[in-house]
Amino acid sequence: MRWHRLAAIVRKEVIQIRRDARSLLIVVVMPVLLMLAFGYGVSFDIKHIPVCVFDREGSQQSQDFLKHFQASEYFNVVEAVNNFPALIHAIDAGSCRLALVIPHDYSLKLRAGGPVSVQALLDASDNNTANVSISYSEAVVQAYSQQLQLEWLNRQGRFVIQPPLSVDVRTWFNEDLESMANIVPGVVAIVMAVIGSFLTSLTIAREWERGTMEQLISTPVTSLEVMIGKLVPYFLIGMLDTVLCAGMGIWWFQVPFRGEWSVFLISSALFLTVVLSLGYVISVVAKSQLAASQAALITTFLPAFLLSGFIYPIDQMPAVLRLITHLIPARFFMTITRDVFLKGTSIPLLVNDLVALAVFALLLTMLATRAFQKHLS
Amino acid sequence: MNHEIPSVVVRDLVKQFGNFVAVDHISFEAHRGEIFGFLGPNGSGKSTTIRMLCGLLRPTAGHALVAGYDVARDRETVRQSIGYMSQKFSLYNDLTVIENIRFFAGMYEVSSAILQQRIGWVLNMAGLSGRELALTGTLAVGWKQRLALGCAVLHRPPILFLDEPTSGVDPISRRHFWDLIHQLADEGVTVFVTTHYMDEAEYCDRLVMIHQGKIVASGSPLELKQHAVEGELLLLECEPLGLALDLLHTDPDVLDAAVFGNALHLVVPQAMAAVARLRPCLTAHGITVTKFGPIPMSLEDVFVALTGKRVKSANQEV
Numbered sequence: 001m002r003w004h005r006l007a008a009i010v011r012k013e014v015i016q017i018r019r020d021a022r023s024l025l026i027v028v029v030m031p032v033l034l035m036l037a038f039g040y041g042v043s044f045d046i047k048h049i050p051v052c053v054f055d056r057e058g059s060q061q062s063q064d065f066l067k068h069f070q071a072s073e074y075f076n077v078v079e080a081v082n083n084f085p086a087l088i089h090a091i092d093a094g095s096c097r098l099a100l101v102i103p104h105d106y107s108l109k110l111r112a113g114g115p116v117s118v119q120a121l122l123d124a125s126d127n128n129t130a131n132v133s134i135s136y137s138e139a140v141v142q143a144y145s146q147q148l149q150l151e152w153l154n155r156q157g158r159f160v161i162q163p164p165l166s167v168d169v170r171t172w173f174n175e176d177l178e179s180m181a182n183i184v185p186g187v188v189a190i191v192m193a194v195i196g197s198f199l200t201s202l203t204i205a206r207e208w209e210r211g212t213m214e215q216l217i218s219t220p221v222t223s224l225e226v227m228i229g230k231l232v233p234y235f236l237i238g239m240l241d242t243v244l245c246a247g248m249g250i251w252w253f254q255v256p257f258r259g260e261w262s263v264f265l266i267s268s269a270l271f272l273t274v275v276l277s278l279g280y281v282i283s284v285v286a287k288s289q290l291a292a293s294q295a296a297l298i299t300t301f302l303p304a305f306l307l308s309g310f311i312y313p314i315d316q317m318p319a320v321l322r323l324i325t326h327l328i329p330a331r332f333f334m335t336i337t338r339d340v341f342l343k344g345t346s347i348p349l350l351v352n353d354l355v356a357l358a359v360f361a362l363l364l365t366m367l368a369t370r371a372f373q374k375h376l377s
Numbered sequence: 378m379n380h381e382i383p384s385v386v387v388r389d390l391v392k393q394f395g396n397f398v399a400v401d402h403i404s405f406e407a408h409r410g411e412i413f414g415f416l417g418p419n420g421s422g423k424s425t426t427i428r429m430l431c432g433l434l435r436p437t438a439g440h441a442l443v444a445g446y447d448v449a450r451d452r453e454t455v456r457q458s459i460g461y462m463s464q465k466f467s468l469y470n471d472l473t474v475i476e477n478i479r480f481f482a483g484m485y486e487v488s489s490a491i492l493q494q495r496i497g498w499v500l501n502m503a504g505l506s507g508r509e510l511a512l513t514g515t516l517a518v519g520w521k522q523r524l525a526l527g528c529a530v531l532h533r534p535p536i537l538f539l540d541e542p543t544s545g546v547d548p549i550s551r552r553h554f555w556d557l558i559h560q561l562a563d564e565g566v567t568v569f570v571t572t573h574y575m576d577e578a579e580y581c582d583r584l585v586m587i588h589q590g591k592i593v594a595s596g597s598p599l600e601l602k603q604h605a606v607e608g609e610l611l612l613l614e615c616e617p618l619g620l621a622l623d624l625l626h627t628d629p630d631v632l633d634a635a636v637f638g639n640a641l642h643l644v645v646p647q648a649m650a651a652v653a654r655l656r657p658c659l660t661a662h663g664i665t666v667t668k669f670g671p672i673p674m675s676l677e678d679v680f681v682a683l684t685g686k687r688v689k690s691a692n693q694e695v
């Protein structure tokens with residue numbers, strides 16, 4: 001490898017990137033847009049479930065019960081109806097997910113010491129939301145029943161008996177159980193995968209498309225020099241983008257960053273090497289910029305989105321799929337970013353993931369050097 | 378004549394793409410300081426040959442030595458000894474003139490001690506002094522070609538391969554370009570050039586005529602014109618042309634007859650005897666003969682006589 005030639009390629013690439021408005025757009029605007037889109041767009045929190053109520057009694061007591069639903073941040077009473085067909089229609093039309101029906105003898109039975117049944121109808125076409133709605137409404141109802149029981153006991157002048165068992169909950173790492181804290185570090189990984197492979201997927205294809213490759217390969221430059229010379233500028237840009245994305249996560253989305261920057265940067269450098277080399281290999285094979293950029297998106301974005309544990313937890317996947325995730329580099333980096341951001345994990349506990357990334361990086365850079373042959377046809 | 382090792386030695390070189398034989402067992406030698414022309418129509422195998430000699434394509438069979446190195450085995454050494462200018466402009470349009478020069482100087486490892494001097498030399502040669510900061514994409518075609526030539530000779534290679542270097546260039550720029558080629562040859566550079574322009578072929582020291590991947594003739598332009606075709610050449614201007622052509626094709630004394638512009642070129646064993654015999658014959662068929670006499674053989678006549686194919690029609694010539 002000759003430094004002269006390597007330096008000349010790096011310089012040339014930097015000039016070309018600087019002059020190409022499109023690549024500047026990819027470098028600066030795309031990461032910000034992707035961070036915003038995913039940061040706000042992807043949320044697993046289920047709140048403000050729309051509720052429709054049919055109060056057949058309309059007493060002060062029944063209204064008091066409904067107020068407890070309205071007061072919860074998980075429910076939002078959007079509609080009150082006075083017959084069944086209207087209730088059914090509200091569910092059919094999708095204007096509510098949960099419908100509550102209060103019986104006509106609600107307060108009467110209550111005063112008699114119960115039990116009173118309140119009917120809940122659920123739109124379970126989205127089973128996840130339905131499940132969550134059930135547990136939230138049970139929680140609301142239980143809290144309210146307890147309150148009623150307490151009031152009744154007090155009126156009787158009896159002691160309040162504490163339940164024998166209770167759970168003392170402490171949530172670690174993501175104390176407020178905000179899904180954003182889980183998502184944003186993952187988004188950083190996804191944005192890096194997309195930008196990294198996208199940037200390099202164009203470099204070789206562009207030279208073929210513009211006809212400049214023929215002149216380049218007629219010179220004594222080696223495949224290794226071409227690869228390193230083309231990857232170095234994009235590596236530096238990629239690292240800047242990584243810091244930009246992480247910075248947005250910390251200061252814009254207010255996600256805690258508890259780990260060491262050095263750990264984050266080292267693992268980012270490994271992951272970037274993986275995705276940049278992958279983009280480069282695609283670029284060598286594709287020979288057209290359009291085909292290359294699409295292939296880069298499909299091979300990095302989709303697996304990083306679906307199989308890295310970003311959306312679907314890996315330990316919940318079927319065994320076969322779980323095995324396949326080991327072929328997705330983003331899977332390992334996803335673990336690292338989340339751990340470094342939220343848990344502040346240090347290197348010893350991340351060794352497995354780091355080694356996996358290093359192996360991917362080594363294999364793909366080797367493949368990239370091999371893939372590019374210095375001849376036509 | 379020349380006792381040195383030839384710059385380029387080609388023996389039985391073959392290139393096949395699937396079933397298509399692009400280059401079919403060609404052999405030739407080019408010597409130091411020679412302008413070696415490769416003449417043939419598009420698709421005849423010129424570019425394929427030049428690409429094999431630059432190590433850009435692997436030969437299917439045969440050998441080629443460039444500057445003493447085998448193009449199949451010592452590709453990288455070959456590349457250090459050659460300059461190459463491809464048919465299609467292939468410098469970076471989004472780089473400035475000076476940036477392109479510096480990039481290729483880097484590729485050829487021109488040492489920084491002599492870089493400034495080389496840059497000055499190339500700029501001067503290409504007539505681009507004062508336009509160093511112009512984006513290459515904004516240059517006229519003629520200037521682009523000269524810049525490409527300059528970038529190909531930055532490392533002062535002993536052998537230069539030019540693949541149709543003047544296609545699409547105006548006549549004055551072509552003239553200028555050929556002056557540069559002669560200048561380089563005078564300095565001892567072997568220039569290997571492909572062309573389909575007959576007038577350019579005249580500038581070469583030695584020529585190889587190639588047709589359908591095979592060499593049909595070789596020699597200096599003069600040798601080719603004098604010896605490649607047996608017989609003498611006649612020019613016939615008459616009306617109607619088509620009838621005359623049909624008539625002459627059936628005449629046993631006419632070795633070859635072809636349309637050149639608005640006249641016919643005939644190859645006959647003996648010029649004066651043929652004119653005396655054919656003129657009355659043509660008139661008898663109602664053909665008006667306005668001009669009929671011997672003319673010197675041109676390279677195009679040679680090519681047509683050897684292949685039955687025109688390299689490029691006369692009215693397409695710039």
